[in-house]
Amino acid sequence: MEFFRFDLDVSREIAQFSSHNASITPIIRNKTAAVGCIHLKDNSVLGMHPAACPQLFLIVDGEGWVKTAGGEQIAVQKGTAVYWSEGEEHESGSYLGMTAIVIEGPDLDPHLYLKALE
Numbered sequence: 176m177e178f179f180r181f182d183l184d185v186s187r188e189i190a191q192f193s194s195h196n197a198s199i200t201p202i203i204r205n206k207t208a209a210v211g212c213i214h215l216k217d218n219s220v221l222g223m224h225p226a227a228c229p230q231l232f233l234i235v236d237g238e239g240w241v242k243t244a245g246g247e248q249i250a251v252q253k254g255t256a257v258y259w260s261e262g263e264e265h266e267s268g269s270y271l272g273m274t275a276i277v278i279e280g281p282d283l284d285p286h287l288y289l290k291a292l293e
Contacts, residue, residue: 180200181200181202181212182200182212182214183198183200183214183216185200186198186199186200186212186214187199187200189213189221191222191224192221192222192223192224192266193220193222193223194219194220194221194222195219195220196215196216196217196218196219196220197213197214197215197216197219197220197221197268198213198214198216199211199212199213199214199277200212200214202276207280207281207282208278208279208280208283209277209278209279209280210276210277210278210279211276211277212274212275212276212277213232213267213274213275213276213277214274215237215239215267215268215269215272215273215274215275216269216272217269217270217271217272218269218270219239219268219269219272219273220266220267220268221266221267221268222266223244223264223265223266224264224265224266225262225263225264225265226259226260226261226262226263226265226279227261227279228261228279228280228281228283229258229259229260229261229279229280229281229282229283229284230258230259230277230278230279230283231256231257231258231277231278231279231283231285232256232257232258232259232267232275232276232277233255233256233275233276233277233278234251234252234253234254234255234256234257234273234274234275235253235274235275235276236253236272236273236274237252237253237269237271237272237273237274238250238251238252238253238269238271238273239251239252239267239268239269239270239271239272239273240267240268240269241257241265241266241267242265242266242267243259243263243264243265243266244264244265248268251267251273255292256285256289258285261281
């Protein structure tokens with residue numbers, strides 16, 4: 176058995192897209208998928224950018240907000256998953272802090288396994 180870290184202390188800052196107080200710990204990247212842990216500190220923004228491919232944003236701790244280009248902020252919290260299609264412009268942030276696992280890949284389809292929010 177081996178143990179690894181993916182907490183805030185081993186993350187790297189995200190400076191692109193006018194982001195602030197945002198960082199990522201890459202977990203895996205191969206030909207079909209990429210997985211990372213996004214850390215959004217207090218008063219953070221991961222700036223508006225297009226999804227390079229289908230992307231699933233799984234909030235595992237805290238609360239924050241997400242939005243698409245031209246849209247309003249929508250509150251999200253622990254236990255919520257947000258899906259963006261390839262090319263969809265989106266932004267996320269938090270006033271109090273939020274941690275999310277992000278999964279990206281061309282064949283990603285959350286409809287196969289996750290229950291949609293009503």
